[in-house]
Amino acid sequence: MQKHAVLTLIISMALITLTGCGYNTMQKYEEAVFETWGNVDSNLQRRADLIPNLVETVKGYAAHEKETLQAVIEARSKATSVKLSTKDLSNAEAMQRFRSAQGELSSALSRLLVVVERYPNLKANQNFLALQDQLEGTENRINVARQRYNQAVQRFNFSIRKFPNNLTNNLLLDLERKEYFKAEEGSKTAPQVKF
Numbered sequence: 631m632q633k634h635a636v637l638t639l640i641i642s643m644a645l646i647t648l649t650g651c652g653y654n655t656m657q658k659y660e661e662a663v664f665e666t667w668g669n670v671d672s673n674l675q676r677r678a679d680l681i682p683n684l685v686e687t688v689k690g691y692a693a694h695e696k697e698t699l700q701a702v703i704e705a706r707s708k709a710t711s712v713k714l715s716t717k718d719l720s721n722a723e724a725m726q727r728f729r730s731a732q733g734e735l736s737s738a739l740s741r742l743l744v745v746v747e748r749y750p751n752l753k754a755n756q757n758f759l760a761l762q763d764q765l766e767g768t769e770n771r772i773n774v775a776r777q778r779y780n781q782a783v784q785r786f787n788f789s790i791r792k793f794p795n796n797l798t799n800n801l802l803l804d805l806e807r808k809e810y811f812k813a814e815e816g817s818k819t820a821p822q823v824k825f
Contacts, residue, residue, distance in 0.1 A: 652795030659786040666779040673772045691752035705738035720806035783808045
């Protein structure tokens with residue numbers, strides 16, 4: 631009888647330990663990171679898809695602003711060429727290259743929108759206004775998606791560090807912490823409007 635009680639106690643302890651090991655939770659949180667990253671990526675692609683139309687519309691009114699238009703085109707090209715896989719989300723250098731390319735694109739777009747201020751006819755053009763609204767909406771979506779991604783990263787990173795999950799991770803999974811999507815250094819200063 632006593633042997634049966636000890637065996638039941640050992641089995642119960644093993645089940646409690648296994649259910650509290652966090653294996654499934656860490657997997658779930660990592661999948662949430664991948665899902666939210668997919669949302670960030672699709673919103674960034676939406677922005678990249680809008681840019682050629684915006685540039686063409688501006689070009690019709692401000693053809694002599696070639697330098698600004700070329701900078702936007704080049705920044706878009708660079709931003710779309712820097713890709714991140716879900717494996718790269720743990721790589722600080724890869725994330726930095728990606729953030730830098732996206733920051734250059736944001737900066738070039740800001741300069742383009744400053745140039746637009748010089749052209750009242752362009753600012754009144756329905757195509758331009760529609761594209762500007764879509765771009766503004768997309769920028770808002772990107773911001774929300776980045777916030778959700780960073781929340782998912784925070785939840786995941788904590789889950790692999792807390793006890794007893796950290797033991798499970800070290801013994802069974804070897805999951806790496808993910809990098810946050812931070813703003814670029816230069817993105818905190820607004821472009822100057824000069825006429």
